[in-house]
Amino acid sequence: MAAVLTTSLIFPLSITGPAAALPHLTAEFDAAPLLPWIVTAYNAAFAAFLLLGGLLADWLGVHRIYAIGVCLFAAAAGALALGSTPELLVVARAIAGVGAAAATTGGTALLSNAAGPERRGRAFGALGTIMGAGLAFGPLLSSLVVGHLGWRGVFAVPAVLAAIALILLACAGSFQRAPRLPRPALGSALLFTGAFLALTVGVGEIPPRGLGDPLVATALGGALLLCVASATLGRAAASPLVPAALLHSRQFLALVTAAGALMAVFVPLVVFLPLALSERGAGEAAVATLALTVPTVVLPSVGARLARRISPTWLACLALGLAAVGLGTTAMSLGLHGNLTALATSLLAVGAAVGLTSGVLDGAALAAVPERVSASAAGVLNTARLASETIALAVAGALILGASVSPDVALAPVAGGLAGLALLALTGVVVLARAPGRG
Known part of the structure; x- marks a missing residue:
């Protein structure tokens, strides 16, 4: 270990x-x-x-x-x-x-x-x-x-x-x-890898180049074609690209949804908050950034103890709700030029949501599936995180860097949109947790 x-x-x-x-x-x-x-x-x-x-x-x-x-x-x-x-x-x-x-x-x-x-x-x-x-x-x-x-x-x-x-x-x-497992669908996996690479390049180039740029359009179009080819080849393969045991576990799918959403709402704030608060002074930017990031260091052990008392799925719901509240109040504080205390408190809630579930969701997700497919489960979980984070960063960057207003004002509607994303993910997790079928 x-x-x-x-x-x-x-x-x-x-x-x-x-x-x-x-x-x-x-x-x-x-x-x-x-x-x-x-x-x-x-x-x-x-x-x-x-x-x-x-x-x-x-x-x-x-x-x-x-x-x-x-x-x-x-x-x-x-x-x-x-x-x-x-x-x-x-x-x-x-x-x-x-x-x-x-x-x-x-x-x-x-x-x-x-x-x-x-x-x-x-x-x-x-x-x-x-x-x-x-x-x-x-x-x-x-x-x-x-x-x-x-x-x-x-x-x-x-x-x-x-x-x-x-x-x-x-x-x-x-x-x-x-273990003696069937050979995985390597061809389908390689095509998916190519699709994800193309998606990452295309989305990453949207802020500097714009959506209509030939490189961006080619990369995004190539990602779509490769994704379709991967799905087609995967259906014809003896072993599916994503093991069936993962798709049949509602708890695993719920935890993957929560993990992806929490990274999507957290990382854009980490990246763009210092820029947004640069006009307010280095001290205020530092305090706000610490309020957002310190909980991710000190709270994972608290989350691990909490997960022994309540279901990890409901802990994920609690975290998504806390993130939605924190992001919503962050949007209001930035939009109304609120004081530092109010902003730091809101950011503390977002950081706490991530800190309480950091590592906990990984362990619970892998525990929800058979050990023979645990590495595939880790791959799906982390792919969901990175895909959500990449797309959220690109969209947030395009909105903030392309805005005609100051960065702190531009970040306010982005934070509001991220709050909506957290609520949408919360709804999805609740539906998966309550749906009938295999758990």
Whole structure:
């Protein structure tokens, strides 16, 4: 478990960290159009390969895929630290994203299986705390690393931590044999991976280029065609792209819905809140950001204890309701230029909603399905998170950056829309929880 918890800190840092190095990369390399892709390539590959990584882990064994993923990530991070051209950095970041996807799906299943029913809540509470710390403090830690070690340090530190995780995994014992499962629908999974990559590129380019840009239109059209091809091929395959056991579990579907919605409403605030409050002063922006992010670090263990008293599905409902209230009052506070106390209280509610469920939803979702498909379940869960987050970020970015008003005023209707999304997800979770059928 120590190896999985170590890598659960590395991967969020790798999402948020390189942004701190971009000014230094810009000064060293004369390739401005490629530099944003040093950030985007990792995120796109990470999101796109989660489902495929889960299928491979269930087929070949979660230990094996986890180890391969960490090795791939460590090698790519080492290449990044030694990189000499922007092109190499972009390719290495994409490879690191593939490795992170394999290690995340394999590692989540590995943690669930190793902890067992008795310790699963505590293990995933620790996972949520570490992941929350990585996301919340990743930019600050990365800025400190860049200040002391230069931009190469942002990539060298994760490489060293990944090597430590491999040592911890080796010390834990020999790999378990993979269960004898049918070969998954790899062709369908590869087409889905291509569709997700195209979707990520297309949605990510909407804010700077506009919806009518040829690259955006081609990427989104290609994503649709690849998705249709994936579904068609999947129906003809002996094994479905998504195992039937996942689709038959109402609790799993409810928890996936909640997890995706909570990331969709949280991440746009984390990204755009500092910009929105920049005109109010650095102090106010810092207080508001801390109110939003600190609960994601301190509350996962509380959520794990709470999940032992009430159903995780109803905990998810509570979190979505809390997020909707917090986002609604955030919208009113921003729109009316309310005081800092009111805004921070609203943001605290949103952060608490995410913190109380961070890690808890992962453990409960994997516990709701058979162990033989736990890695596929982790892939579906994390794909839902990343897809929701990617689309929400693109839409929020287009609305805020393209608005003719100040960023704080532009963020107000976005927060209101996110509140509506939380309520819609809450309705879906309640319907799934109360629907008749297999649970």
